[in-house]
Amino acid sequence: MTQHLTEKEVRSIAEYARIGLTDEEVSSMTVDLNNIIESLKPITEYNLEGVEPTFHPIGGLVNVSHEDVVKEGFSQETALQNAPKQQEGSFLIPSILGGGDQ
């Protein structure tokens, strides 16, 4: 079977998709993904010259705007009710620029 992805590539996909994987998980994920990608082969063998893509089953969708009227929405408290961490009415996150000690 064609090797579509190496373990190194699987690691970089995991990094991009922000999914931490252990070394063991990287090996089994590499096997699984290669099998699945192999099963997608028919899509690469179709003669699709001149065929327009359909990105959505309902054609001709347009953006819908509503009147600029103030409606009741979530309160700040409700919007934060599921936040793992919060502080002074905001979502609390660790440093995004590394370090985190400043």
Next chain:
Amino acid sequence: MALSDMSVKQIQAGLINKEFSAAEVAKQSLARISAADKSVHAFLEVTEEAALKAAENVDAALAAGTFSKLGPLAGVPVAFKDNMNMTGTHTTCSSHMLENYVSPYTATCVDRILQAGGIPLGKLNMDEFAFGSSTETSAFGRTYNPWDLERVPGGSSGGSAAAVAAGLATVTLGSDTGGSIRQPGSFCGVVAVKPTYGVVSRYGVVAFGSSLDQVGPFARSVEDAALAMNALAGHDEKDCTSQPVSADFTANLAEGVSGMRIGVVPSFMEAEGLDAEVREKVEEAIEHLKKLGAEIVEVELPNAQAAMSAYYVLGPCEAFSNLARFDSVRYGYCPEGFKDLGSQCEAARAGGFGLEARRRIMLGSYLLSSGVYDKYYYPAQQVRTLITQDYVNAYEKVGCIIAPVSPRTAFKFGEIADPTSMYLSDMFTISINIAGNGGMSFPVGLGAQSGLPVGVQLISPAFKDENMFKVAAALETVYGAAPVAPAFSDGKAGE
């Protein structure tokens, strides 16, 4: 007759004739879940307070003589797949990622069932984030098929199908991205409807594949499913894909199929992997439709064979985008002790998502990457055009298509361990999501070898869902409405 075996109309007649009150319906249903769901495990959460409150409203209307002004599901026990938000309930998607999430709002589909007078019993188990065909990927344990507790109920809406099959609810809702309503409907022997894409709003339903997802009902009769559709269908300003549908799905149920042209797809009936007992039941249903006066016409769907690979490109790509929202910040699982956001997010997604969810996210990420996109994603969207055109061509000749739902009956737990083999469960259902048509599973009795339920799939042209309801109603005159599974009928608790 036990309440748990009753149809919508039978329950409502009982209420009107004062044989029982809505409060009794709610209390009996809750007691039944306590007793019988020990063996099925369809429910992840039971909403006792909401059920009793809804029943109170129905009883008040009965006392005031305004019962007829309530909606089509007034006094009827209902339950929802756990990817549907309902204020104050956990909406976990059967994932550790959302284990502690409490919905701050209600999905439109749930709201419409509640507005229609339904008595909400709770939230139902599913494959994690709807990735699966057996409900085995739930982070909160398996659901057992009421027809054989050693077997899966199908998936991803396994809890929704099993609850109806065990008489734990009269109507439930599920969602279907590649077969997730119809396949468990077939495995559990109940009526299971995936409406045309755009008929039911998805607002408040946790998204999987946004160009494929659709919400629909499970019930034990065609009329019950049609009544639920009447409550569900129609435009919602919160989902711009929802269309102004005003059909009365019960209107033509008694019309019959005399003179109707119904399509059969030879390549489906001869497909490799289709079990003989399933083929026999589909052929038998076709013979019955002929006897009822339908004209059976062969139609070809030459590109449907590419639907599987197109789906396993499009589904994971859309899932990858949709599941990017789980970032450990606004909601969802968040591990302790990380000093930077990137590591916290990686650990949250590693610990929160199960194996199949991680596989699909990884696959979607790969397929959308530069260079790979042109090889898989773009061609898959071109294939979608061909498949859609195949159906359009077929529907020039026929008003409905009949096909298998699943290539086989319910399998045992752990029997299908390899992901690519599991994906074949949806070989007959996927092309309908790709094209956006309506499809439903109607139960036609038990397979000759397995003795387990078999469903036939009825497939409608887009926004002509009433066609498949008419054919299902005609089949119901032969097969009868779906029974509660024997170990659970007559109020039995399956022990």
